[in-house]
Amino acid sequence: MGLNWVQCMNKGLNNRIAANCWAKRIFVFLLAMIALGLLAEPGYAEQSKLEVYGFFDMEAEVSNKDAAGKIWTFDQHHLNIITIYPLDNKFRVFAEVAWEHGPFYSPSEMIGNIYLARAYLEYKYSDAFQLRMGTFLTPFGIYNERHDATPTFISTFVPQSVYGEHELSFMGKGRLFAKHGTGVQVLGTLSANKWEGKYQLYLSNGRGPSPTERDNNANKGIGGRLIISLPIETLRLGASYYTDRNGDANNARQNALGFDSEFDYEDIHLETEVLLASLERLDISGAPSGDFRKISGYYLLGAYTFFDKLTPFARYEWIGDNIDKDGHTHNATTFGINYSITPSVKLKNEIQFRSEGETVNSYQFYVASIAVAF
């Protein structure tokens, strides 16, 4: 079995044969996890059985950005299955497999994505100290560890100013911090009186051509996140940091620093995040120059829930792709209203007014979605 995983990796990451190989391995892995769960002690015994959770969503969207956008479309965006298998009181295995955009793989065509979003062994010494080993979602900001779990989002989409892909100085577009990391992470929660702090520190391979298997440089992905819950329990403050060298781009240094805050009082929810990132430029020879391009972004979101069901919200976000130059700013204002059929099933409607610098005219984007957690 172990050899088979390695064989999949050897087939590369972006071709159909490799995709089929991964799909088969993931299917077998899930079957094995479910079999383990069925073998576990049933009934009222100490909890040591497989737990299965997940989420599903579907969207209908249309925009007036261009001809393609004007054709409204359905998108079966996410189906993610999370399995948690507690080995005993101290150890558990956590895994998440994602199927995006109704994937269909065959020798002649490949639609959507199937991938292992998380897979780690977790050791819990106490609430104050836990250790994770494997592939995890980078603890960054309010949303990255919630990942694509849209039933827990207010908007259908995470704020693009912080979590979206932005122009990189050396190649195309990319996130300003790694979404995933493979390595080790320590985390825990400490409390004193009415103060509470959660910390997460990690060391990973960082980004590159094969981040889950082989790092191509000695500079690892390093970062951490700290969340402080104040004695006013309705307010939480967070800070996140991530740095690595991008192995896809001649090992250029990338840094991201984020600050976030959430406030909940009765039916009011407010949140904001600020992202400050710097990307190392390459010189004429393609080597890292030591000169950094600065990027910054932020958003503000406010929501109010009526009768535990109906949540209108508004969000404004702004991003400066390169604050050294003019004309590289984008902004988006979103107005939406959600209806919770149950706490696990949400209907969402929103319209975004987007403006993307000088190259793209302002346009509107409408999306309706249904999101289900289970």
Place this chain on the structure above:
Amino acid sequence: MKAATINILAIILLVLTLSTAAQAQIAVVVNKNNPMADISMKMLERAYLGKTTVFSDGQNIVLAEYAPLMESFFESVLGMTLNKAKVHWLKLILSGGTAIPPTKFDDVEDNKKFVMHNRGAISFMDMADADDTVKILTIDGKSPSAEDYPLK
């Protein structure tokens, strides 16, 4: 006249039933082998929010909830509606939180059996249903018979 009398009696019975349910005294119970005798409201809140996952003796906390009393328990202990508590747990699970969500019981006997068979279990039930198969905790030093017991 007869029908009207029956209707009035039915309404009185309904009001009496509802007021009895509203006045149900909630007992917080643990396994009989759990050395704990008292729990603070803060600890109870942190446990049911998944922020604390172990008892002071190192035993993992195994949460259970009794459906008929969930609404009043969450309102009193967490200051949250049932829906908000569920959304809180969804966020926690999907973001990889280490706490295991409460196991829900509609039947009080099943609830008691669960507590009886799980060394780390903690649950709640109507005081009248709590028998010697489970251990009743005091809350912040106050026993359920005390005037100022917080879950009355």
